[in-house]
Every structure is written in structure tokens, then in C-alpha cells.
Amino acid sequence: MRIIVCVKQVPNTNQxxxxxxxxxxxxxxxxxxxxxxxxxxxxxxxxxxxxHPGTEVIALTMGPPQAxxxxxxxxxxxxxxxxxxxxxxLGGSDTWATSNALAAGxxxxxxxxxxxxxxxxxDGDTAQVGPQIAEKLGLPQVTYVKEFQLEEEAVIVKRAxxxxxxxxxxxxxxxxxxxxxxxxxxxxxxxxxxxxxxxxVKVWSAQDxxxxxxxxxxxxxxxxxxxxxxxxxxxxxxxxxxDTPRELAENxxxxxxxxxxx
Numbered sequence: 001m002r003i004i005v006c007v008k009q010v011p012n013t014n015q016x017x018x019x020x021x022x023x024x025x026x027x028x029x030x031x032x033x034x035x036x037x038x039x040x041x042x043x044x045x046x047x048x049x050x051x052h053p054g055t056e057v058i059a060l061t062m063g064p065p066q067a068x069x070x071x072x073x074x075x076x077x078x079x080x081x082x083x084x085x086x087x088x089x090l091g092g093s094d095t096w097a098t099s100n101a102l103a104a105g106x107x108x109x110x111x112x113x114x115x116x117x118x119x120x121x122x123d124g125d126t127a128q129v130g131p132q133i134a135e136k137l138g139l140p141q142v143t144y145v146k147e148f149q150l151e152e153e154a155v156i157v158k159r160a161x162x163x164x165x166x167x168x169x170x171x172x173x174x175x176x177x178x179x180x181x182x183x184x185x186x187x188x189x190x191x192x193x194x195x196x197x198x199x200x201v202k203v204w205s206a207q208d209x210x211x212x213x214x215x216x217x218x219x220x221x222x223x224x225x226x227x228x229x230x231x232x233x234x235x236x237x238x239x240x241x242x243d244t245p246r247e248l249a250e251n252x253x254x255x256x257x258x259x260x261x262x
Contacts, residue, residue: 001055003045004106005079006117006133007038009063009070034070037118039185041178044148045116046078046186052150056080058109062090062101068201075196076188082201083109089206092218095124099132100220104211105204106137114155115175119144127177134175141175142168146182 011030034042042059049055059074061067062085071082085105093101106115115134120127127143134141146165147158153172158165160179188196206213214220240255242248256262 001113003114004058005042005045008035008121009067010035010123035121040182041116041118043183043185071201072196076192084203087206094221094223095128097216097221100215103136104209108209117177119177119179130177140170143177145176
């Protein structure tokens with residue numbers, strides 16, 4: 001079995017700052033990490049590999065040259081191969097253009113049985129790339145996967161909903177996007193780190209994957225970010241004490257009257 005996992009290098013959002021004058025992200029000095037949901041997707045692929053020897057796991061991403069570091073992490077976790085789509089022609093791609101490039105990369109890899117991706121990236125939160133890849137490859141798809149079971153030439157998954165879940169069966173090949181409830185990603189191992197150091201990350205250009213350059217990059221992107229900003233901090237809240245519901249209600253009314261809200 002061959003499994004392709006679409007991953008992304010993202011800035012650590014716990015340390016993100018916004019330039020108040022330009023409204024853009026300050027990326028200088030901000031560490032990059034493997035996107036959280038993508039780590040869950042990779043873990044599921046590696047779990048399949050553990051249970052079915054002979055399975056090949058390929059990590060695929062699109063990004064700048066420094067994304068190699070994230071792919072090295074994927075290799076250290078257990079991926080067998082890693083491919084970076086990196087080209088100035090791909091720069092500035094929105095989700096639609098990104099999915100065009102990734103779909104072209106997947107077609108070049110070929111002979112795959114399953115495609116995993118994270119539900120969404122923490123730097124964009126669009127949750128669009130995975131489903132768009134499935135549409136462009138003409139494959140069945142399920143998003144928000146919280147449970148996974150592999151059968152012969154099929155998978156059974158549970159898809160998280162706001163008020164429960166639905167259980168679905170898909171034939172292979174298919175595309176699945178993972179959420180954090182699916183599993184707990186493993187750490188890099190010492191043997192994995194040593195293996196990753198000896199494994200070369202493949203770098204493919206737009207020409208290598210044969211993608212039409214009119215459907216990738218900034219000019220081909222139908223959407224763009226107009227402005228990013230940090231919401232103004234809210235005032236501190238106040239907890240109302242009381243031993244009984246009636247006392248709580250009376251104390252709440254007292255505080256509201258003090259503030260002339262009622």
C-alpha cells in the first residue's frame with residue numbers, strides 16, 4: 001500500500017505578532033512547525049504502516065526551501081519519503097491554486113492507495129485544500145475524520161459533526177482529512193532521526209510536476225488576504241458569588257445596577 005500525506009509548515013501561532021501599521025504577520029524570528037492536524041494525518045498513515053509491513057508513506061508539501069526542515073521531521077517520525085514542491089511560480093498561491101499544485105504532484109507520484117491531509121492549517125483555517133485535492137483527482141472524500149478502520153480495498157471512518165458523527169465506508173483510493181481526536185501523533189525516534197539525516201528530500205519545480213502555470217501562483221489565485229489584524233483585547237470579566245441560585249441572581253442584579261446597565 002502507498003499512502004500520500006499532504007502536510008504543511010506553518011508559523012507557531014503561539015508566538016505570532018502583527019505589525020500594527022501594515023496589518024501583516026511579523027514572521028521574523030517566529031519558529032515554524034508541522035501543522036497540528038497534519039501531524040494527526042501522518043500518524044494515522046504511520047499506524048497503518050506499523051500494522052501492514054510493506055506500506056510506503058510519502059510526505060508531500062508545497063512551500064519555500066525551508067519547508068525541508070518540516071519534511072525532515074516527518075521522515076524522523078517514520079515517513080519513507082518526502083517531497084517538496086518549491087518554485088517561484090507557485091508563490092502566493094491561495095487554496096485553489098495550492099490544490100492545483102498538490103494534485104499535480106500527487107499525479108506525478110502516482111500509484112497511490114490513500115491520501116491523508118489535516119482538516120485545516122492553523123495559519124489559514126480554511127479547511128479547503130484537502131477537499132479541493134479530492135475534487136481535482138476525482139476521488140471520494142471524507143473530512144473531519146475522528147476514527148479510522150482499514151478493510152480490504154476499503155476504509156470505514158467516523159466523521160465528526162456538530163451534534164454527533166456519521167459512519168461512512170469508502171472504496172480505495174480516497175482522500176481523508178484528519179482532526180486531533182483521531183489519534184496522538186508520535187514523537188521522532190532516534191533511529192528515525194538518523195534515517196532522516198541520510199534521506200534526501202526531493203524538491204520538484206512547477207515544471208517537474210507538469211502543472212499548468214496559469215492555474216498556480218499569486219496571479220492565478222481568485223482570493224487574497226486583504227488585511228490581518230489582532231482583535232482588541234476584551235476587558236477582564238467578573239465572577240459573581242453566591243451560595244444559592246437566588247443569591248447568585250440577586251448579586252448579579254446588584255452588580256448590573258452598580259454599572260448602570262439596568
